[in-house]
Amino acid sequence: MPTTVKCPICRSETPWTGNRYRPFCSERCRFIDLGAWADGNYRITGGELEDESQPVEESEPR
Numbered sequence: 001m002p003t004t005v006k007c008p009i010c011r012s013e014t015p016w017t018g019n020r021y022r023p024f025c026s027e028r029c030r031f032i033d034l035g036a037w038a039d040g041n042y043r044i045t046g047g048e049l050e051d052e053s054q055p056v057e058e059s060e061p062r
C-alpha cells in the first residue's frame, strides 16, 4: 500500500495518510482541479453574454 501519491496537478509526491486534500497535495491544487472544469463550463455559457456587454470597443478610435 503506497504511503505517497503524486498530485495530479503539480505532480509532486504528497503523503496519502492524513492528507485531507488527497489525491492533491494541497488545497491550492484541489482548487485548481475544481476550477479547471468550472472554467470549461463557464466558457460555454459565458461567451454569448459577454458579446453584448462590450459592443463599443471596436468603434473606439485609437
Ligand SMILES: [Zn+2]
Binding pocket: 007, 008, 009, 010, 011, 012, 024, 025, 026, 029
Ligand atoms: Zn499539487
